[in-house]
Amino acid sequence: MRDLAILGRLEAKRLRSKLNYWLKVLGMDPEDSRFYRIYVGLFWLYWVFFMWSYGTENVYQISRRLPSDATGSIAQFIPIVIFIGQILYLFSVFRNQPVRLNGADIAYLAISPIHRGYLVFINLLLNTWLPTLFIAVVSCFVGMLIVWQAMPGTVGLAGLFAAITMALLVFITTTLAWSISMFRLRPDGGTFRLASWVIFPILIIVAVALPQITFFPGFVWVSAVTEGLTPFIGALLVALSALGILLLVFTGRRVDMPVIVEENQMYARIARLGPYASYYARDLIVRIHKQHRLMKRRRVRFALMTSRNNFITLMSQSVLMSLRESSFSFIMLILQGFMVTSIVGTVVSAAGLDKIQTWALIVLGLMMSRRPDIASTFRSAMQTPWLRQFLPSNVPMVLAAYSVYSFGLIYLGSLIAIAVAFPSYILTGATFSLFIGITLTIWQAFTVVPEKHIFKRELQYEASVLVSGIPIVAVGFFSQSLPMTMITTAFIMVIAGYLLYQSYPFSS
Amino acid sequence: MFKVSELSYSYGQHQVLHNLSFELSPGEIAILAGRNGAGKSTLLRCLAGWSKPEIGGIYLDDRLLFQEQSPQDPDIIFVPDVPDFYDELTIWEHLRLISSIYHVADWEEEADNLLVAFELEDAATAFPFSLSRGMRQKLALIMALIVRPKVLFLDEPFGPLDINATMTVWQQLKVLKAYGSYILLSSHTLPEGSQADRYLLMQRQQVRVIDETQFDSMSALLNYDDSTDEDANLDEEADDA
Known part of the structure; x- marks a missing residue:
């Protein structure tokens, strides 16, 4: 217990420091006068109250519009949703162990003789309190939605019980999932680590055969919302939570700390970047994740093909890099082409080309279709002059070789979507899709190649799509003619290609 | 000249x-x-x-x-003081790639010799980001030397x-x-x-x-x-x- 107190004091200090930081962000500096702090506190209190009222009002409006039998269906559906959530969470902690340590934790706590079970337990509390709070709030709204029509007088209590019950269920689920994860990570747990994956098919079989057991947490939540949280259920949940803590401390005690430390090197690197890193250093974080994946994953058995023909060599490089980044990248690329084309086709056929909203949705869809990147290998080579100097001097060929794999698969997905859903438009759709694909590839190249004539800088992909989308939308909307729109798209493609060819390093 | x-x-x-x-x-x-x-790196960047x-x-x-x-x-090849590499390619694949682009004859033998000379032969299948700074510098030098x-x-x-x-x-x-x-x-x-x-x-x-x-x-x-x-x-x- 002494270790628990030490860890508790340490984390309390850290929490206080974090709290001070976020209070400063919210405008409440401890060095400000007391009256000013009260004023800021009241402001945020009002904001929270306002947002809560806004949320509640929306729940009320939705409940009014729902058919009377709909809330019953939602209540029936909830246990399945909770079960799926639990399975997905368990799966995530199986894939990546859940303990998160920063650089200081790795340097001082992980190697110290402190009780590992307590370390893991405190870590669970720190990592789950915020998501638990969020889920509890959402659960509160859902609970109110279910009872508002049938029992408007008990809405507040139902919301409260929904939040408390869900918070306890989340706590029990996380402690159990972490306990299993820690048991898998004990030094002699190699065989169990592999064999334990069998738990997932077992759970699914049990869910089908004995739904009363697997969906029990969901039933408890629904009963707490509709009939109130009975003392027995409340006590049961608290007892299970306590049991979960004991189990976690017990399994955490024997955890293989070097494995956890190794896994946490990546998180420590990201944590060092600071609280806003996900905004200003997103590319770096993506790269750190990628490097971590590459280190962990078994190497793809695909040799880099080399040839006298540089086009084939570079294309092979982009294929290998894409497969190393994700073994299923080729499926994802086909799916991306399939999905974007399906969405655009569905929107066009449902809403018609005579509505400006249809065109806006098409442009929006194309703006959002950036990932996976068509020209990612080209980008990484162009951003690094050291690597670029080894590439052939024919830069248009380099772009073509690096893009052909991703482009080809996305285009294939697009063709499949057209053939399946809109077979009568196969020729038009295929041509249109080809023009758009080439134009998007060129715009992606402009994210690393500064445009020379008009903008004189690198262009944000989204901005490029918007700029090129406006004339296409204008021609399409006003002419209502597909051939005219295609000619405009081809024109934009040629202009973009010319601008790219004129820009450095395509042209010095 | x-x-x-x-x-x-x-x-x-x-x-x-x-x-x-x-x-x-x-x-x-x-x-x-x-x-x-003084401008040494700037001069080299301009020259390259x-x-x-x-x-x-x-x-x-x-x-x-x-x-x-x-x-x-x-x-012209310029080896900067902090070179970067493709994350997804191993040391050997880097050498294979550039040897192919430069059409280096008997590149495998040359690559082997250079890796041995720079004591990198055991790391040939490693990803460059997992190497120390000195080892990355060695890889950069090998990449530059192999294309002569x-x-x-x-x-x-x-x-x-x-x-x-x-x-x-x-x-x-x-x-x-x-x-x-x-x-x-x-x-x-x-x-x-x-x-x-x-x-x-x-x-x-x-x-x-x-x-x-x-x-x-x-x-x-x-x-x-x-x-x-x-x-x-x-x-x-x-x-x-």
């Missing part, structure tokens, strides 16, 4: 290179010395085509470089290397020199007992030729950490030169 003629470059208002001229002969190893911030000089010309065998469509020249460039620029190549690797680099540079390559490296020191063919001092936005004795005394000064004294002494040295 590799010739630099009246080269000027500035970062905004800050002039780094001003009407700078010098020459290198084929099969010559030249050392570029100068205090931190990574940065575009405001005025001036760079000539290789009387051919004006960087005037064609490509901003870089396949005959006509002109090779190295920015502080010995910085993160151990003594053995430093000696290996020097030996490999001598091999490249035998092929008639032009080699220019920025460094404050040379491996024990080795001599360059030409010593250049980067100072006051210019490059001046100095002799070995001056280089040796200057190395001592540059490794002395009082920058005010260093500047004053360097000025004296340069005036003497």
Whole structure:
């Protein structure tokens, strides 16, 4: 217990420091006068109250519009949703162990003789309190939605019980999932680590055969919302939570700390970047994740093909890099082409080309279709002059070789979507899709190649799509003619290609 | 002949290179010395085509470089002090890739020899991001050496290397020199007992030729950490030169 107190004091200090930081962000500096702090506190209190009222009002409006039998269906559906959530969470902690340590934790706590079970337990509390709070709030709204029509007088209590019950269920689920994860990570747990994956098919079989057991947490939540949280259920949940803590401390005690430390090197690197890193250093974080994946994953058995023909060599490089980044990248690329084309086709056929909203949705869809990147290998080579100097001097060929794999698969997905859903438009759709694909590839190249004539800088992909989308939308909307729109798209493609060819390093 | 003629470059208002001229002969190893911030890296970047000089010309065998469509020249390789690599390719795949692009004959044997020479043979299947800084520097040097460039620029190549690797680099540079390559490296020191063919001092936005004795005394000064004294002494040295 002494270790628990030490860890508790340490984390309390850290929490206080974090709290001070976020209070400063919210405008409440401890060095400000007391009256000013009260004023800021009241402001945020009002904001929270306002947002809560806004949320509640929306729940009320939705409940009014729902058919009377709909809330019953939602209540029936909830246990399945909770079960799926639990399975997905368990799966995530199986894939990546859940303990998160920063650089200081790795340097001082992980190697110290402190009780590992307590370390893991405190870590669970720190990592789950915020998501638990969020889920509890959402659960509160859902609970109110279910009872508002049938029992408007008990809405507040139902919301409260929904939040408390869900918070306890989340706590029990996380402690159990972490306990299993820690048991898998004990030094002699190699065989169990592999064999334990069998738990997932077992759970699914049990869910089908004995739904009363697997969906029990969901039933408890629904009963707490509709009939109130009975003392027995409340006590049961608290007892299970306590049991979960004991189990976690017990399994955490024997955890293989070097494995956890190794896994946490990546998180420590990201944590060092600071609280806003996900905004200003997103590319770096993506790269750190990628490097971590590459280190962990078994190497793809695909040799880099080399040839006298540089086009084939570079294309092979982009294929290998894409497969190393994700073994299923080729499926994802086909799916991306399939999905974007399906969405655009569905929107066009449902809403018609005579509505400006249809065109806006098409442009929006194309703006959002950036990932996976068509020209990612080209980008990484162009951003690094050291690597670029080894590439052939024919830069248009380099772009073509690096893009052909991703482009080809996305285009294939697009063709499949057209053939399946809109077979009568196969020729038009295929041509249109080809023009758009080439134009998007060129715009992606402009994210690393500064445009020379008009903008004189690198262009944000989204901005490029918007700029090129406006004339296409204008021609399409006003002419209502597909051939005219295609000619405009081809024109934009040629202009973009010319601008790219004129820009450095395509042209010095 | 590799010739630099009246080269000027500035970062905004800050002039780094001003009407700078010098020459290198084929099969010559030249050392570029100068205090931190003198513009050595900027000069090497300009010479390699990574940065575009405001005025001036760079000539290789009387051919004006960087005037064609490509901003870089396949005959020139520049190894920066902190090179980056493809995350998804292993060391061996990096060598395979560039050997293929440069159509290097018997590249596997050459790659094996270089990996052994630089003591990287056990890391051939490793990803570069998992290597130490010194090992990454070795990989960069191997990549540069395997294509046997006509002109090779190295920015502080010995910085993160151990003594053995430093000696290996020097030996490999001598091999490249035998092929008639032009080699220019920025460094404050040379491996024990080795001599360059030409010593250049980067100072006051210019490059001046100095002799070995001056280089040796200057190395001592540059490794002395009082920058005010260093500047004053360097000025004296340069005036003497």
